[in-house]
Amino acid sequence: MDSDTLQTFQKELTCAICMNYFLDPVTIDCGHSFCRPCLRLCWEESQNPTRCPECREGSEKTNFKTNFALKKLAALARQARPPQVPRSEEQVCVAHKEAKGLFCEAERTLLCGPCSQAPAHVTHGHLPVARAAEQGREELMKTMDSLWKMTQEIQNDLNQETGKTQLLAEYVALRKVIIKLQYQKMHLFLLEEEQLHLEALDREAEEIFQQLQDSEVRMTQQKKRMTDMYRELTEMCHQPDVELLQDLGNVLERTQLVQMQKPQPVNPELTSWRIAGLLDMLNNFRVDNPLSMEMASCYISLSEDLRSVIFGDEGHSEPWELQTAQSFAAWGAQAFTSGRHYWEVDVTHSSSWVLGVCKDSWTQDTSIIIDSEDAFLLFSLKGSNGYRLSTNSPPLAQCVQRPLGQVGVFLDYDNGTVSFYDVYKAALIYSFLPSSFSSPLRPFLYLCSP
Numbered sequence: 001m002d003s004d005t006l007q008t009f010q011k012e013l014t015c016a017i018c019m020n021y022f023l024d025p026v027t028i029d030c031g032h033s034f035c036r037p038c039l040r041l042c043w044e045e046s047q048n049p050t051r052c053p054e055c056r057e058g059s060e061k062t063n064f065k066t067n068f069a070l071k072k073l074a075a076l077a078r079q080a081r082p083p084q085v086p087r088s089e090e091q092v093c094v095a096h097k098e099a100k101g102l103f104c105e106a107e108r109t110l111l112c113g114p115c116s117q118a119p120a121h122v123t124h125g126h127l128p129v130a131r132a133a134e135q136g137r138e139e140l141m142k143t144m145d146s147l148w149k150m151t152q153e154i155q156n157d158l159n160q161e162t163g164k165t166q167l168l169a170e171y172v173a174l175r176k177v178i179i180k181l182q183y184q185k186m187h188l189f190l191l192e193e194e195q196l197h198l199e200a201l202d203r204e205a206e207e208i209f210q211q212l213q214d215s216e217v218r219m220t221q222q223k224k225r226m227t228d229m230y231r232e233l234t235e236m237c238h239q240p241d242v243e244l245l246q247d248l249g250n251v252l253e254r255t256q257l258v259q260m261q262k263p264q265p266v267n268p269e270l271t272s273w274r275i276a277g278l279l280d281m282l283n284n285f286r287v288d289n290p291l292s293m294e295m296a297s298c299y300i301s302l303s304e305d306l307r308s309v310i311f312g313d314e315g316h317s318e319p320w321e322l323q324t325a326q327s328f329a330a331w332g333a334q335a336f337t338s339g340r341h342y343w344e345v346d347v348t349h350s351s352s353w354v355l356g357v358c359k360d361s362w363t364q365d366t367s368i369i370i371d372s373e374d375a376f377l378l379f380s381l382k383g384s385n386g387y388r389l390s391t392n393s394p395p396l397a398q399c400v401q402r403p404l405g406q407v408g409v410f411l412d413y414d415n416g417t418v419s420f421y422d423v424y425k426a427a428l429i430y431s432f433l434p435s436s437f438s439s440p441l442r443p444f445l446y447l448c449s450p
Contacts, residue, residue, distance in 0.1 A: 013074045016054050017042055020238045022074035024141050026064035030057040033070055037144060037234040044227065079130045091242055100242075103132035108249055110242060133241035136248050143255055144233050150259055151226045157265050158219040165212050168268045171399050172205045175270070178431040182275065182419070193276050204270055211266045218263040229258050272400050272427035279426050282342045282410055290343040290443045291330045332443030335360040338413050344406045344423055345445055352382050352448040357411055357418055360440035375444065376418040376432050378407070391430055398430055413437055 013021055017038035024036040030052045034042075043049040043062070050059045091100055093112035100110035106124035116126050127135070176198060183194035236244060236251060336357075347353045356377035377392045380402060389398040406423035419431035 010077060013070065013077050018234075018238065021078050022067075022070050023137065023234070023237050025067045025070040025074065027067045027070075028052055028064060029059045029061070030055055033067055035234075036064070036066070037141075037230065037237075040148060041227070041231060041234070075134055078134070101129055102126045103129055103245055105132070108245070110245065129241045129245070133244055136244055137237050139252070140233050140237055140248070143252060144230055147226055147230050147233070147255060147259060150262060151223055151230065154219050154223045154226070154262065157263075158216060158223065161212055161216050161219060161265055164266070164268055165209065165216075168205070168208065168212070168399065171396075172201065172270075174396075175201065178433070179428065181417075181434075182428055182431060197273050197275070200273055201270065208266070208268050208270070212268065215263060215266045222258075222261060222263055225258055225261075229255055268399050270400050272422050272425050272429065274426045275428060276426075278421065278428075279408075279423065282408060282421070285340040285342040285410070287334075287341045287343045290332050290334070290341070291345075291445055292333045327446070327448045329444070329446045331358075335440035335442040336411060336413055337440050340410070340412050340414070342408060342410045343443065344408045346406055347380065347403065347447070348405050350380075350447045352387075353380050354378070354444070354446040355407060356409060356420070356444055357441040358444045360442050377444070378420045378430065389429075391432070393432065396430075400429060403429065409443065411441060411443075413441065 010021075015022055015025070015035045015038050016032070017034055020035075022033065022035055023038075025033050026036050026039060027033045028039070032052050032054045034053065039053070042053050050062055051057065052059065091110070092098070093100055093115055096112050096114045098112035098114065100112050100115075102111045102113065102116050103109075104111050104116070104121055104124050104126055107121075110129065111121060111126065115121060116124075179197060179201070180194070183191070183197075233251065233255065236247065239247075345353075345355050347355075354377055356375060358375035358377075375392065379388070379390050379392065381388045381390070387402050389400070389402045390396060391398065401422075403422040403424065407429070408421035408423050410417075410419040410421065412419075416435045416437055417432055420429040421427065422429055
């Protein structure tokens with residue numbers, strides 16, 4: 001092969017980003033090929049990601065498969081490079097004055113031919129330096145894939161953590177509104193406690209904001225450390241064989257230490273503060289036996305956004321389906337059209353539950369679909385990450401502690417509000433903002449036992 005042809009061949013096996021032979025080459029939509037690590041880092045740092053670094057054409061996908069033909073040719077090209085001339089005693093055996101051309105797999109050291117036959121090494125596996133270096137590169141690439149996957153997971157966690165800050169800010173603002181409305185129902189001497197309650201919420205929210213900010217900083221720093229480590233491993237892959245093998249064990253250990261330091265996301269949860277005199281006020285409107293004693297075995301299916309509820313006696317396939325042999329629903333024995341009414345429900349032994357009020361048009365005789373305007377409900381649903389406390393109108397995840405005993409329900413029909421309380425803590429869970437009720441409302445309860 002003449003020199004011009006050889007240079008052309010070598011150029012076709014060279015990454016346009018790092019100008020070295022391909023490492024785990026991938027071919028993107030436009031047809032150009034690059035090292036996977038180089039393309040990842042290039043797109044990670046680019047203002048216009050998913051564009052070809054060479055022709056700038058956009059790419060619709062980012063997860064490409066390895067071009068094994070290029071990978072094999074690049075490996076052969078590396079092995080065909082002119083042999084290195086030993087430049088130090090580390091590469092030349094002092095005892096035998098021969099180049100250390102073999103790699104001991106057991107002790108990860110370089111040996112000359114005679115040393116490999118010595119009693120201390122004769123039982124060990126030996127490989128030529130070039131072949132051992134290729135295996136080392138493969139090991140580094142596997143570690144880099146794991147490192148990159150965890151880096152992307154941290155980026156997803158970071159995005160979610162950033163979103164939590166905005167959501168929490170909006171939730172705190174909304175919670176201030178409903179707390180103010182709650183205190184307006186009480187006597188004037190509670191104004192001082194209202195102020196103390198709001199100040200405590202601000203302090204706690206500030207602490208959680210700080211935790212979220214600290215978590216964002218930790219995730220950003222950890223992502224940078226992992227990206228730097230990824231870049232270091234990429235550069236190491238291009239080192240000469242001897243230098244690569246000498247540093248391989250140390251860099252893999254450091255990589256494992258970095259991967260073990262993955263930060264955990266923050267779960268923003270506010271304390272349910274006790275409201276003085278709350279239960280005494282609510283008990284003035286207590287309703288005895290608000291729910292029918294007849295409990296119907298049933299299923300309930302919820303839409304993903306909690307805007308609709310399907311109730312009936314036949315199976316359905318919905319994202320949030322709650323159905324067991326011990327699932328029961330009950331309606332109120334009486335529908336309310338005016339006044340204030342308060343009752344309590346024991347959810348101690350229920351794994352998931354739904355309670356609140358619904359329009360009187362709900363029946364337990366047929367399967368029906370209920371839109372969010374038809375009911376004001378509080379949900380406690382068990383998911384993969386634990387219990388989720390939320391409401392349906394509007395769909396809103398509650399950033400407060402889940403009640404474990406009695407839950408109080410207060411219907412103020414004349415003022416158009418429905419509120420839920422943690423009876424054990426005498427604390428507010430949530431209060432729907434005032435609206436205008438135009439039809440009778442009936443208590444509703446769904447229990448799902450473990």
